[in-house]
Amino acid sequence: MARMTEPVDIATAFDAPTEATMRAKPAGKWMRYDPDVLPVWVADMDFPPAEPIRRALHAHLDHGSYGYPPFGGTPGLIDALTERLATRFDWPVAREAVHPMAGIIPGLFLGTLATTGPGEQVVVQPPIYPPFFATIRQTQRVVLENPMVDDGDRYVMDLEQLRAAITPSTRALMFCNPHNPTGRVFSRAELEALAEVVLEHRLWVISDELHADLVFDGRHVPFASLSPEVAQRTITMYGPTKAFNLAGFKVGFLIAENPALLARVKEIAGYSQPGVNILGQIAALTAFREGDAWLDAALGYLRANRDHLLARLTAEAPAVRTYAPEGTYLVWLDFRATGLGDDPAAALLERGRVGLNAGGDYGAGGAGFARFNVATSRTILDAAIDRVVATVAAG
Ligand SMILES: Cc1ncc(COP(=O)(O)O)c(C=O)c1O
Known part of the structure; x- marks a missing residue:
C-alpha cells in the first residue's frame, strides 16, 4: 500500500x-x-x-472485537513489515522469515537459546543496553566483552581486540545497531569488517536493530542484508516501539532467513511465549503504513x-x-x-x-x-x- x-x-x-x-x-x-x-x-x-495510530486503536476498541487476533496476524501486518524493510532499508525479506513477538527482549532470549549452549560465550560490545548481559547470564551462557573504543571523536568497534578475544567456545555475537547507549549508527564498511570476523569464526549474530528508524543522516543498513552468507547466520530484531513511541504495546519482530534457525526459534518459543496482543498488532500495522x-x-x-x-x-x-x-x-x-x-x-x-x-x-x-x-x-x-x-x- x-x-x-x-x-x-x-x-x-x-x-x-x-x-x-x-x-x-x-x-x-x-x-x-x-x-x-x-x-x-x-x-x-x-x-x-x-494521530493515525490513535485513531486506529480507537476504531478497534469501538467495534469491540476483543477475542484472539486473526491467526497469522492481523491482515496486512506481516506484509506491511516486509514492505517497510524492503523500501526503507533495502532489505527484501520473505514473510515466512518473520516471527512476531511480544517485545524485543524475548527475541534476545530466543536468539541466545537457539544459537548457543549453556557455558558457551556470547560477545557483547560495551557500553551496551543492560538486558544484553542479563539475557546471556540468565540463560547460563557466558558474557565475552569486546569493549568499544573512543577514537577521539566517537565510539568504534575494535575488531583486532575481538579476534584476539574469541575462543573455541565463542558461539555468538549480540549486536546493537543503532547502538544503545552511544547512538552510533555503524557504516556499511564497519558492518562489513564485522561480518568478516563473524564468517571467519562462524559466529551466530543476534542483531538488535530496534532503533533502525531513528537515524539522522543516511539510512540504516541491516546486518543481515550484507550478504546471503551473513543472512544465514543472523537473527534480527526490529519493531515500531521506539520510533513510534509504542513500548507499552509489547510488539516486535524476529527475522531469521535461515529456515532451520527460524524453526529452532519457533520450537523454543512454543507455547511459552505469548503472541502479540491485538492492540499491539494494530498499532504496529498503522505505524508502518501511516506513521x-x-x-x-x-x-x-x-x-x-x-x-x-x-x-x-x-x-x-x-x-x-x-x-x-x-x-x-x-x-x-x-x-x-x-x-x-x-x-x-x-x-x-x-x-x-x-x-x-x-x-x-x-x-x-x-x-x-x-x-x-x-x-x-x-x-x-x-x-x-x-x-x-x-x-x-x-x-
Ligand atoms: C536496543 C533495545 N533493545 C530492546 C529494547 C526493549 O524492547 P522491548 O521493550 O520491546 O522488549 C530497548 C528498549 O529501550 C532497546 O533500546
Whole structure:
C-alpha cells in the first residue's frame, strides 16, 4: 500500500508536553522517581502518538472485537513489515522469515537459546543496553566483552581486540545497531569488517536493530542484508516501539532467513511465549503504513533537541564530554572530568533532581558516564539541562 502522509502539527505533537501533563499520566518514565525529579532516563518519548495510530486503536476498541487476533496476524501486518524493510532499508525479506513477538527482549532470549549452549560465550560490545548481559547470564551462557573504543571523536568497534578475544567456545555475537547507549549508527564498511570476523569464526549474530528508524543522516543498513552468507547466520530484531513511541504495546519482530534457525526459534518459543496482543498488532500495522509523516517530523525535532543539548553542555558545562548520537534519541555523556564521581547519575538525581541512566549499568567503560534521553518537549529538555549544568557547576 502506498505510504500515506498527514501533516503533523509540531506544536501539538512535540512542544506540548509539560511537567504537569506528563505527571498526570500513568507512565513508568515519570513515576519512577519522586515528583520533584525530571526524568530523562528510560527510552520512551514524552510525545503523544501519531494521530493515525490513535485513531486506529480507537476504531478497534469501538467495534469491540476483543477475542484472539486473526491467526497469522492481523491482515496486512506481516506484509506491511516486509514492505517497510524492503523500501526503507533495502532489505527484501520473505514473510515466512518473520516471527512476531511480544517485545524485543524475548527475541534476545530466543536468539541466545537457539544459537548457543549453556557455558558457551556470547560477545557483547560495551557500553551496551543492560538486558544484553542479563539475557546471556540468565540463560547460563557466558558474557565475552569486546569493549568499544573512543577514537577521539566517537565510539568504534575494535575488531583486532575481538579476534584476539574469541575462543573455541565463542558461539555468538549480540549486536546493537543503532547502538544503545552511544547512538552510533555503524557504516556499511564497519558492518562489513564485522561480518568478516563473524564468517571467519562462524559466529551466530543476534542483531538488535530496534532503533533502525531513528537515524539522522543516511539510512540504516541491516546486518543481515550484507550478504546471503551473513543472512544465514543472523537473527534480527526490529519493531515500531521506539520510533513510534509504542513500548507499552509489547510488539516486535524476529527475522531469521535461515529456515532451520527460524524453526529452532519457533520450537523454543512454543507455547511459552505469548503472541502479540491485538492492540499491539494494530498499532504496529498503522505505524508502518501511516506513521511516516509523524516519524519524519519527530526525527527533525529530536535532531534539534540533540543539537541543543550538545550546544548547551559545551557552552555551560564544558567538563562534560559529549558524543553526538547519529541515531536514537539517547545521548551518552562522559562526566569523568567533573567532580561527580563514578556514578554521576546518582549525584545528578540526589543533588540536581534530574534522572539519567547510570553509565555503570552498561558494562565496561560505563563508570563516570550517564545516558540522557532528549525525546521530550524543548521546555522540559531545557529544565533538565539547567539541572545538569547547575549540579556540575556545584561540583
Ligand atoms: C536496543 C533495545 N533493545 C530492546 C529494547 C526493549 O524492547 P522491548 O521493550 O520491546 O522488549 C530497548 C528498549 O529501550 C532497546 O533500546
